[in-house]
Amino acid sequence: MTARRWKSKAGTRAGASCALLLLAACSGRQSALDPAGEDAETLALMFTVMVTAAAILWLCLNGLFFYVTRVSPRRMSRKLANGLVIGGGILMPLVLIGALLAWGLSILPDHDQPGDGLVIRVQGEQWWWRVAYETPEGDVISANEIRMPVGERVSFVLDSHRVIHSFWIPSLGGKMDMFPGRQTNLSLRADEAGIYRGQCAEFCGASHAWMAFEVEAMEPDAFDAWLAAEAAPAGPPDGGAEAIGRQIFAREGCGGCHEIRGTEFQGQVGPDLTHVGSRHSLGAGRLGARLEDFSTWIAHTDDLKPGVEMPPFDHLPQEELTALAAYLKGLQ
Amino acid sequence: MTDGKDAEKHEFREESESLWRIAFAPAIWAIHFVVCYAWVSLVCVKFGGDPAVMRVSLLAISAVALAAIAWLGWRAFRQWNVRDTGDFTNPEGEAEDRHEFLGHAAFLLAIISAIGVIYVSMPLIIIEGCR
Numbered sequence: 001m002t003a004r005r006w007k008s009k010a011g012t013r014a015g016a017s018c019a020l021l022l023l024a025a026c027s028g029r030q031s032a033l034d035p036a037g038e039d040a041e042t043l044a045l046m047f048t049v050m051v052t053a054a055a056i057l058w059l060c061l062n063g064l065f066f067y068v069t070r071v072s073p074r075r076m077s078r079k080l081a082n083g084l085v086i087g088g089g090i091l092m093p094l095v096l097i098g099a100l101l102a103w104g105l106s107i108l109p110d111h112d113q114p115g116d117g118l119v120i121r122v123q124g125e126q127w128w129w130r131v132a133y134e135t136p137e138g139d140v141i142s143a144n145e146i147r148m149p150v151g152e153r154v155s156f157v158l159d160s161h162r163v164i165h166s167f168w169i170p171s172l173g174g175k176m177d178m179f180p181g182r183q184t185n186l187s188l189r190a191d192e193a194g195i196y197r198g199q200c201a202e203f204c205g206a207s208h209a210w211m212a213f214e215v216e217a218m219e220p221d222a223f224d225a226w227l228a229a230e231a232a233p234a235g236p237p238d239g240g241a242e243a244i245g246r247q248i249f250a251r252e253g254c255g256g257c258h259e260i261r262g263t264e265f266q267g268q269v270g271p272d273l274t275h276v277g278s279r280h281s282l283g284a285g286r287l288g289a290r291l292e293d294f295s296t297w298i299a300h301t302d303d304l305k306p307g308v309e310m311p312p313f314d315h316l317p318q319e320e321l322t323a324l325a326a327y328l329k330g331l332q
Numbered sequence: 333m334t335d336g337k338d339a340e341k342h343e344f345r346e347e348s349e350s351l352w353r354i355a356f357a358p359a360i361w362a363i364h365f366v367v368c369y370a371w372v373s374l375v376c377v378k379f380g381g382d383p384a385v386m387r388v389s390l391l392a393i394s395a396v397a398l399a400a401i402a403w404l405g406w407r408a409f410r411q412w413n414v415r416d417t418g419d420f421t422n423p424e425g426e427a428e429d430r431h432e433f434l435g436h437a438a439f440l441l442a443i444i445s446a447i448g449v450i451y452v453s454m455p456l457i458i459i460e461g462c463r
Contacts, residue, residue, distance in 0.1 A: 094447060101451060105458050112461075 030197040032170040036217070038153075038189045039109040039173030046104055053100055057093060064088045111176060112185045115155035120146060122158050124165030124178040126204060127211035127305065128271055128284035133227060140231045141259070143271035144284045146198070147216045149223040153189040166202035169215050175201045190217035195280060206307035212285025233262025234274045234331050245327025248320050252313065260331065270310060277331040283308075294325035343427055350411065350431065354438035357404045357445035364397040364449050368456065376462035383461050394453040398446060405442030411435025 026033040035041045064084065068076075076084075121139075123130040133140040146169075148154045158167050160178040167186065168175035171194075176186040190196075200211035218226065237243045249255065255265025261274040271284075280289055286304050287293040297304060299314040299321055313321070368390055375386045412435035414420060422429040422436065 098451070098454075101454055105455055108458070110460065 029195060030170050030199065034171060036190060036192040036194060036196060037172035038191060039111075040171055041191075042107055042109045043174060046107065050100060050104070053096060057096055060092065061088065109173065111174060111187065113153070113187050115187045116152040118149065118152060119155045119157060120148070122146070122156055122167060122178070124158075124160035124163075124167070124200065124204070124211075126162060127200070127207040127308065129211075129213050130161075130271070133230070135227070135231070137231070140227060141261075141272045142230055142275070143273075144281065145214050145216070145279045147218055147223060147226055148188075148190055149220040150190050150193045150217045152220065153187050156186045156188065158184045158186060163204045164202050165200045165204045165211070167198065168201040169196055169198040171196040172215070172217075177202055190215075193217050193219060197285065199285075207305045210284065210286050210305050212281075214280040214285060216280065229278075230275055234260050235262075237327055238330055239326075241323050241326040242330045243327075244320075245323040245325070245330075248316070248324050249327060252316075257310070273328065273331060275331055277329045289329075291322075291325050291329050294328050295321035298324055347427070347430060347434070350434045350438070353404070353408070354434055354441055357401045357438065357442040358448075360397050360400050360404075361445040361448040361452075364394065365452055367393055368452060372459070372462075381462040383459060387456060387459055390456040390459070391453065394449060394456065397449050401442050401446045401449065405439055405446070408435045408438035408442055412439055 028034055032040060033044055033047070035044045068084065119134040121132040121134065128144050129146075131142045131144070131146060133142070156167065156176070158176055158178045159182060160180045162180055164180070165178040166175050167178055169188065172188045172190055173186070176184050178184060194217055196215040196217070198213045198215050200208055202208075204211065237246045249265070255263070255267055257267040257269040258271065258273045259266055259268060261272070265273075276282075277289075281287065282289055282293050282297045283301070283305055287297055295318070299312055299316065301308050301310045301312045303312070313324075316324070371390060371393065372386060375381055375389070379385065411432065413432050414436070417432065419429075419432065420436075422433040
């Protein structure tokens with residue numbers, strides 16, 4: 001193998017691995033290019049077609065330009081020159097862009113098509129999400145996480161407390177703004193079970209980037225079981241550390257802001273914590289949900305989420321933080 | 333002598349008018365855009381928000397805008413006078429050339445404006461309601 005051939009092979013290999021890396025960046029649980037729902041499929045198709053058409057248009061226009069200025073730069077009749085400019089420079093883009101616009105509009109998903117029954121209300125807060133599942137027995141209140149049944153179109157009713165947010169689950173569909181004092185609607189259908197990530201998509205203050213949530217698309221039976229469990233009040237603390245944690249929760253006044261249904265803690269300012277131990281993340285997608293994440297979050301809220309209303313409890317000794325974490329993690 | 337001056341003045345007046353006229357078609361495009369937005373809000377808030385009413389009235393507004401642009405374009409095309417003179421670019425700096433050049437520019441702007449109005453109107457066909 002000659003040096004030159006080897007070089008070109010290495011170049012090809014490097015190029016191919018770069019392309020693979022780029023493609024790998026398209027997958028993941030928060031990627032509009034890795035759709036897991038009906039609307040996201042349509043949007044991904046639209047993106048692919050638009051990018052391809054843009055590339056074709058770019059190549060044709062610049063190819064024509066390159067041909068007449070570099071490859072074959074000869075005199076041409078005024079008629080031919082005008083034809084090339086009008087045909088290649090005006091008519092071709094006009095028709096192509098017009099066709100793309102018409103096609104794009106025709107397949108654009110209807111963000112407000114009727115759902116299959118389940119209605120989830122989500123209210124944007126700075127910087128977390130108030131969530132309520134509407135059921136015949138009344139609302140089931142949760143926060144910072146959304147669970148939905150696979151294969152069912154779910155209606156989201158959105159609004160906001162103080163500033164404009166935007167509700168976006170890239171794997172499932174397009175985004176929808178949330179306005180204070182005004183209701184917006186979005187309907188989404190997940191086609192594949194899995195855990196996805198949603199993100200606030202409208203700048204809403206210092207910790208906008210930390211305003212996220214986990215979305216779990218579950219099989220319908222599992223979802224029904226989960227919703228029944230979520231509707232139930234919190235169970236009593238199980239074991240010594242948890243009981244101590246509950247006392248600290250009461251002593252520190254946590255219940256003034258947080259509700260834990262089935263207890264005397266009835267605060268409405270912050271997220272509902274009735275079943276916080278069963279969630280996949282803490283602090284609206286800020287941390288994971290391991291035991292140590294709970295104590296880290298409680299002690300360092302303002303470092304983790306600048307501007308957040310919850311004060312840091314870093315004055316508490318580590319064993320009290322651990323006990324608090326045990327109590328909250330036990331709220332399954 | 334006086335006649336010559338009058339003719340010059342007359343010509344100048346006409347030129348300054350057609351200088352205005354080249355902005356008319358893009359102005360209609362801009363006004364059409366604003367009116368479409370304003371009308372959707374009005375229909376939603378004041379007139380019940382029926383999508384069919386909205387669609388038909390918006391398309392009527394677009395048709396009026398396109399007709400006005402077409403008329404302006406036709407006038408500009410005649411001012412350009414390319415069919416009689418065969419002169420595409422009017423490179424001489426004489427009054428007649430300026431006159432025809434302004435027609436040429438206004439004609440091209442009318443075409444762009446018509447395309448703009450058509451592209452703005454396309455989403456109006458699929459409008460479904462106020463939310």
